[in-house]
Amino acid sequence: MSQHSSLRPSSSSSSARPIRFALKGLCVAALAVLPVLATAANTASASSAKMAALQPVTEAESAVLAQRVKEEAQHAWKGYKQYAWGHDALKPLSKKGHDWYSASLLMTPVDALSTLLLMGLKEESDEARELIASQLSFDQDMPVQNFEITIRLLGGLISAYQLSGDARLLAKAEDLGKRLLPVFESPTGLPYTHVNLRTGKVSGKVSNPAETGTLILEFGMLSQLTGQPIYFEKAKRALVETYRRASADGVVGSAINVETGRWERTDAHIGGGIDSYYEYLYKCWRLFGDAECKTMWDHSIAGVNKVLGEETKTGFWYGHADMNTGRRTKTQYGALDAFMPALLALGGDVPRAKKLQESGLRMWRLHGIEPESMDYRRMKVLSPEYALRPEIVESAYYLHHYTGDSRYRAMGREFFEAFVRYCRSEAGYAALKDVRTKVQEDSMESFVFAETFKYFYLLFAPKSALDFDAVTFNTEAHPLRLTAPVQAR
Numbered sequence: 117m118s119q120h121s122s123l124r125p126s127s128s129s130s131s132a133r134p135i136r137f138a139l140k141g142l143c144v145a146a147l148a149v150l151p152v153l154a155t156a157a158n159t160a161s162a163s164s165a166k167m168a169a170l171q172p173v174t175e176a177e178s179a180v181l182a183q184r185v186k187e188e189a190q191h192a193w194k195g196y197k198q199y200a201w202g203h204d205a206l207k208p209l210s211k212k213g214h215d216w217y218s219a220s221l222l223m224t225p226v227d228a229l230s231t232l233l234l235m236g237l238k239e240e241s242d243e244a245r246e247l248i249a250s251q252l253s254f255d256q257d258m259p260v261q262n263f264e265i266t267i268r269l270l271g272g273l274i275s276a277y278q279l280s281g282d283a284r285l286l287a288k289a290e291d292l293g294k295r296l297l298p299v300f301e302s303p304t305g306l307p308y309t310h311v312n313l314r315t316g317k318v319s320g321k322v323s324n325p326a327e328t329g330t331l332i333l334e335f336g337m338l339s340q341l342t343g344q345p346i347y348f349e350k351a352k353r354a355l356v357e358t359y360r361r362a363s364a365d366g367v368v369g370s371a372i373n374v375e376t377g378r379w380e381r382t383d384a385h386i387g388g389g390i391d392s393y394y395e396y397l398y399k400c401w402r403l404f405g406d407a408e409c410k411t412m413w414d415h416s417i418a419g420v421n422k423v424l425g426e427e428t429k430t431g432f433w434y435g436h437a438d439m440n441t442g443r444r445t446k447t448q449y450g451a452l453d454a455f456m457p458a459l460l461a462l463g464g465d466v467p468r469a470k471k472l473q474e475s476g477l478r479m480w481r482l483h484g485i486e487p488e489s490m491d492y493r494r495m496k497v498l499s500p501e502y503a504l505r506p507e508i509v510e511s512a513y514y515l516h517h518y519t520g521d522s523r524y525r526a527m528g529r530e531f532f533e534a535f536v537r538y539c540r541s542e543a544g545y546a547a548l549k550d551v552r553t554k555v556q557e558d559s560m561e562s563f564v565f566a567e568t569f570k571y572f573y574l575l576f577a578p579k580s581a582l583d584f585d586a587v588t589f590n591t592e593a594h595p596l597r598l599t600a601p602v603q604a605r
């Protein structure tokens with residue numbers, strides 16, 4: 117298998133032209149007169165009775181829900197604007213701004229922008245764009261985490277550029293992409309975890325498959341839009357070098373040394389630190405038509421199903437196992453693993469996706485909102501927090517798209533009602549310290565805008581809100597679309 121890609125954007129001038137997605141706003145005036153249906157009552161009964169039946173969601177109710185999601189996103193945006201403007205994130209309980217590093221990189225506005233644009237929130241998206249264009253500088257003498265910066269900022273800027281046509285966003289993305297490139301200069305081509313944005317000094321030689329293999333969508337799009345193949349080539353090599361070190365079944369471990377290429381932890385699972393590596397194998401094929409990625413995906417997903425999948429009395433799950441021996445090490449599943457039904461459905465395995473989403477619903481209903489992780493054999497919470505994560509909503513959205521079954525909107529309604537009930541705060545949305553006590557935590561990650569609100573909205577909005585088949589979401593839910601044909605490989 118060649119380690120280098122043959123991707124060549126066909127023409128830099130035509131590929132750099134902005135495109136617009138087909139967007140249609142909801143008819144707010146019409147929605148305002150619709151009766152607010154008895155969602156609170158539904159939620160109360162749903163969480164009190166184990167596996168209570170899901171009542172169908174009518175089109176009219178779905179439209180009301182979409183409008184409510186929009187209003188909740190506006191509420192959280194208002195809190196960010198009032199108390200944390202210009203900072204990376206809002207601390208929603210102490211009502212203060214918070215920065216990840218010594219200087220703000222505007223994580224929240226950049227991550228939020230594609231959602232604000234998709235929701236048709238003009239005032240909010242305009243002010244976010246102006247803030248980004250006038251304040252965001254990547255010329256900062258500080259090390260940053262390549263993975264998070266790529267999925268939230270590079271992906272966010274590119275997607276928002278495609279949705280708005282604002283060329284200033286693409287210029288920021290290109291500046292950022294150049295500054296991130298040194299991460300790939302390891303002996304193996306696997307990226308270091310951190311890079312200093314000004315000096316290019318790299319650090320962090322122990323990485324994981326999510327960090328080495330979740331770059332191809334963002335870097336590949338940058339190649340498409342700038343006509344510079346280097347970004348795609350470096351990210352593709354990192355993906356292939358990760359895959360080459362997988363087990364015979366195509367399953368990867370949880371920690372890898374980017375200098376030696378050796379595994380430092382062989383614990384295999386589909387959760388945080390690994391999850392989006394598998395996701396990008398498939399999405400690299402979907403977005404770029406890269407046949408090598410398809411081959412790697414086909415092999416890997418068969419291995420994941422064989423080595424990690426498990427039918428138990430409590431449902432169908434994916435647990436942990438040693439990547440080499442296949443020995444089960446943990447029967448653990450959680451909020452991050454809940455992206456898997458979406459990926460399975462996207463990859464064509466709707467039956468397995470449906471089964472897994474039913475298990476996810478059981479996890480959610482244990483305490484009326486999902487924990488970070490639990491033991492699926494004992495149905496006992498292991499890590500009790502809820503970080504406002506989107507994955508289970510993302511899966512409901514994909515399954516609704518593929519099946520048309522209103523059951524997934526009904527699940528989404530249950531998730532949304534609990535999300536509002538337990539996480540809404542005066543200034544925005546707050547994570548939970550413990551799903552059993554529902555005590556809130558002073559944290560509102562930017563992905564609540566990029567992903568959680570977006571997937572809720574798209575689940576309830578009419579299909580015309582976004583042409584699903586024309587885009588591929590990066591792992592942070594930023595929709596990306598090819599602007600020019602890729603050369604045949």
Ligand code: DMJ
Pocket residue numbers: 267391392452505506507563567591592593
């Ligand atoms: C997001 O930053 C991305 O989805 C990432 O792939 C893992 N999950 C978080 C949100 O839960």
